[in-house]
Structure formats: structure tokens, C-alpha cells
Amino acid sequence: MTAQHDATEELEVWIDQDLCTGDGICAQYAPEVFELDIDGLAYVKPPAPAGEEADLLTEPGATAPVPLPLLTDVVASAKECPGDCIHVRRVSDGTEVYGPDAA
Numbered sequence: 001m002t003a004q005h006d007a008t009e010e011l012e013v014w015i016d017q018d019l020c021t022g023d024g025i026c027a028q029y030a031p032e033v034f035e036l037d038i039d040g041l042a043y044v045k046p047p048a049p050a051g052e053e054a055d056l057l058t059e060p061g062a063t064a065p066v067p068l069p070l071l072t073d074v075v076a077s078a079k080e081c082p083g084d085c086i087h088v089r090r091v092s093d094g095t096e097v098y099g100p101d102a103a
């Protein structure tokens with residue numbers, strides 16, 4: 001896992017639920033981006049307007065944008081994820097920059 005991206009690049013994150021253990025570490029680090037659903041697995045969610053709750057994106061491979069202020073927390077989630085199933089990639093070319101498939 002390496003840090004190879006320019007801070008101006010847009011990033012997105014997705015979770016491979018097949019590998020999620022449901023421990024909830026990601027939702028503790030970045031609750032604005034990750035949440036456990038009733039099935040006990042973690043899903044991403046898009047940014048919500050202040051005071052509103054975003055819907056979880058439950059389709060397989062669904063991605064949510066990574067707001068820059070939350071990048072550190074999202075990267076920490078990917079590093080600590082026991083399932084190794086949090087993938088952060090560049091929007092422009094789909095290259096994984098943090099996560100198990102990062103170069």
C-alpha cells in the first residue's frame with residue numbers, strides 16, 4: 001500500500017463485501033463514508049447535506065467520493081481493515097492508490 005496520488009486528484013472508495021468481517025473499524029474511523037448495514041457488512045455512502053443522512057450504496061462495487069478532509073481517515077480505514085477489502089482509487093483512471101491492489 002503506497003501513497004501515490006496528488007492531493008488535487010479526485011478519489012473514490014469501494015468495499016468488497018465478500019471479504020468484509022463486519023468488525024466496523026472503518027465506520028469508527030470515517031463514519032461519514034462507511035457504515036454497517038443490517039446485514040452486518042460495511043458499505044460506502046456519498047456525502048450528505050448537513051443534517052441529512054445519506055443512503056448506503058449497497059450495489060456490489062458501488063463507489064463513493066472521498067472528500068479531501070476525510071482522506072486520512074479513509075486511508076487509515078483501508079490500512080487497518082482486517083478483511084483487506086477497502087479500495088481507494090483515482091477517479092480519472094481507476095488506479096488503486098490505497099488498498100490491497102495498490103502498487
Ligand code: SF4
Binds near residue numbers: 021022023077081
Ligand atoms: S474495516 Fe474492513 S472488514 Fe471491517 S467492517 Fe470495514 S470494510 Fe469490513
